[in-house]
Structure formats: C-alpha cells, structure tokens
Amino acid sequence: MRVWHAMWLQRIDDKIAALQKREAEQQHGPQARPAEPEWCVELGIGDGRPPAEVHVGGCYAAGKRRRPVGRDEARRFLASGVRACSHCRPDTALDILDLPTRPALSTAVH
Numbered sequence: 001m002r003v004w005h006a007m008w009l010q011r012i013d014d015k016i017a018a019l020q021k022r023e024a025e026q027q028h029g030p031q032a033r034p035a036e037p038e039w040c041v042e043l044g045i046g047d048g049r050p051p052a053e054v055h056v057g058g059c060y061a062a063g064k065r066r067r068p069v070g071r072d073e074a075r076r077f078l079a080s081g082v083r084a085c086s087h088c089r090p091d092t093a094l095d096i097l098d099l100p101t102r103p104a105l106s107t108a109v110h
Contacts, residue, residue, distance in 0.1 A: 037068030039090060041077055051082045059088035 037057040043065040044052040054069075054077050055062040062085070069077070075094055078084055084091040 039069050039071060039074035040066045041069050041074070041082070042066045042085075051077055053083045053085050054078055054090045055085045056088040056090050056093055059085055061085055061087040 040055050040057055040059075040062055041051045042053040042055060042063050043049040045065070049065065053062075054074050055066070057068070071094065074090060075096065078091055078094065078096055
C-alpha cells in the first residue's frame with residue numbers, strides 16, 4: 001500500500017511540475033515577443049516589391065508582405081502617393097491633411 005501511494009504522489013508531483021513549467025513558458029512568450037512597429041508599409045508583388053499601402057503598426061487589414069517603417073518614412077510614402085489604409089487611417093494618425101489622390105478604379109464592365 002505504501003509503494004502504491006508513493007507512486008501516485010510521484011505522478012502528482014510530476015504533473016504539478018509540468019503544469020508550472022508550461023505556465024512559465026506561456027508567461028515568457030509575450031514578454032519575449034518583439035514590440036509591434038508604430039507604422040508599416042504593405043508591399044506589392046512583382047519586380048522590386050513596390051510599396052502598396054501604409055498602415056498603423058497593429059492594423060488587422062495589413063497583408064503578410066509588409067515591413068516596419070519609421071514615422072518620417074511613412075509620411076514620405078503617403079506624400080508620394082502611396083495609398084493610406086482606409087481601416088486604420090495612418091494619414092489621420094500622422095496629421096496629414098492633403099494627400100495626393102489616386103484615380104479611382106473603373107467599375108464599368110467592358
């Protein structure tokens with residue numbers, strides 16, 4: 001009976017140690033993650049991957065092809081005609097009032 005109880009106590013202690021280790025790893029994950037950039041530019045496809053759209057760093061609408069940029073570079077992209085995201089509105093966040101307008105896409109079916 002004593003051996004049986006000792007075996008179960010060991011199993012319980014092992015399970016507690018495993019749970020404590022998993023909890024410590026879960027708490028370490030968010031702390032070790034790099035900080036989110038303040039601004040990012042979504043890149044197009046093709047030769048040279050031209051910038052397609054500027055986003056605020058945590059925008060959910062930013063695609064997978066993106067890179068972080070600084071405030072000044074984001075302002076330069078917007079001033080040069082790169083589209084501002086309509087969801088996160090980086091132009092408003094950067095206090096840019098007059099952006100060059102791009103021609104609207106034609107909705108007529110040919």
